[in-house]
Amino acid sequence: MKKRIVFGAPMVGISDKPFRLIVRHFTKAPLYTEMVSARFYRHGMKSALKTMDIKGEKNIIVQLVGSDIPSLVYTAQAAENAGAVGVDINMGCPIRKPVSDGSGAALMKDIDLAARIAEAVAEAVSLPVSVKTRLGWKLPDEIRLLSPRLASAGISRLVVHARTKMQGFTGLPNWRALNGLSCPGVDLIVNGNIDDEASLNEALLLSGAKGAMIGRALWGEPWLLKTLETGQKSEIPVAETVMEHFERMLLFYGKKGLYASRKHLAHYAKHFIGRQNFCEQMFRAETSDRVRQLIKEFFTRPERGSE
Ligand SMILES: Cc1cc2nc3c(=O)[nH]c(=O)nc-3n(C[C@H](O)[C@H](O)[C@H](O)COP(=O)(O)O)c2cc1C
Structure with missing residues (x-):
């Protein structure tokens, strides 16, 4: 069987260095860090510096959160220098704190700023830049306005948690809402409630995405990414x-x-x-x-x- 394209999701409090090193025993797939606040990183805050610790790791994508372009550019360059293979911009986090300063999911409501951020970060680093977002703030077709703008801004991957911001984590993800999405030259990755072979197949089929991102299902099952990638189960120590x-x-x-x-x-x-x-x-x-x-x-x- 051809290997599936899978990614380990960014998850605050979960996808930290110890967790990634454990997942890495089972797979070479790209793993996202927890989100790093670009503003905190630029101000040298200890917690942000620790979140960016990817020393000795391979195939790590650093996720940034923020809306201040100079801080995002500064932190993206730091991620490149630290050895990341990609930089991601969080445009989907629904939590009040980032949203209230115009970051995370708030960027879905300010498409011009979202596009300017993506363009500035893509120009500032030689790494592939991705964006992780949701279907929309309120409606599942809002992504159709955002995706072509991000594609023109120069991103190379768009990861979509197939729920709106208003849904949070409730209700079923709408994988189908991604089908036929216009994002020329950009790899579309589907995310949300994928936790076994059947849900992976269905999400890929309905969304038409190139690959899938797995989050909560890896919690307590760090070997799952490998199982989904290869379609084969193996004995786990x-x-x-x-x-x-x-x-x-x-x-x-x-x-x-x-x-x-x-x-x-x-x-x-x-x-x-x-x-x-x-x-x-x-x-x-x-x-x-x-x-x-x-x-x-x-x-x-x-x-x-x-x-
Ligand atoms: C505890 C927790 C922390 C999360 N932290 C982040 C984050 O830092 N950045 C981000 O883009 N998404 C974050 N998410 C969202 C996940 O990356 C993912 O989009 C979401 O959980 C849906 O995918 P899943 O059903 O495979 O878990 C977080 C989710 C959880 C449960």
Whole structure:
């Protein structure tokens, strides 16, 4: 079977360096970072610098969020210097904070600014520039006005979460709304609720997209990207994967990693019987040794399956 084109989605609080290094064990597919605030990065804020840490990694696309062109250009160039293979501009985030300063999904309401941003970033770097957006602010056909403008601005990939901003994460994604989208010279990538072979096939068929981006389904299943890419399942060393992810979280975040790991551990546990009991103990654990012990006991048992 021909390999499918798949991408790991940008997800704040999830697609950080430890997570990407774990996903990388299974696939060479391009992985997006969490969004990096261009303004914070330009002001040297520690958290933004840490989010941009892609040292030692391959095939990483850095996602930027912002609406201030000089900051976006500055941060895009920094991403290029850091070794990114692409830069993405977030034009779909529905969260109040970015939207209130004209970034994220707000750019769907200001197509002229969106196009100027895309053009300035594309001119400033020699990397391919992508935009990740939604179907529209309110209506699913708004993307039809935005996409040709972004194509003329020089982007090379358009990733569309097939919901509107107003929908947030509710309701079914409308993959079909992307069919026949005009974006000459731009690869269209469909996103939203793709979590297995069947949904991948359907999303690609209905949207006519060249590839797909996978987000939440990778949470607790970092091997899924490979399965979808190749159409083949393979034996997964789950216990080793979970333990390595936990150790990497500690290494990257220090003591904070103990708490930041909890959401990942709870998701890994969904494949195993006894998840609730494991989660109760794991959420109470206050030392890394206790968590290690729980991981060892829980993930090496044979009782796979959901309750
Ligand atoms: C926890 C979380 C964080 C997210 N952070 C980002 C982000 O930083 N940038 C972005 O463009 N989208 C972000 N998204 C949206 C995802 O990239 C994706 O578009 C969305 O989850 C739909 O795809 P999925 O159904 O495959 O998860 C986030 C989603 C979640 C659940």
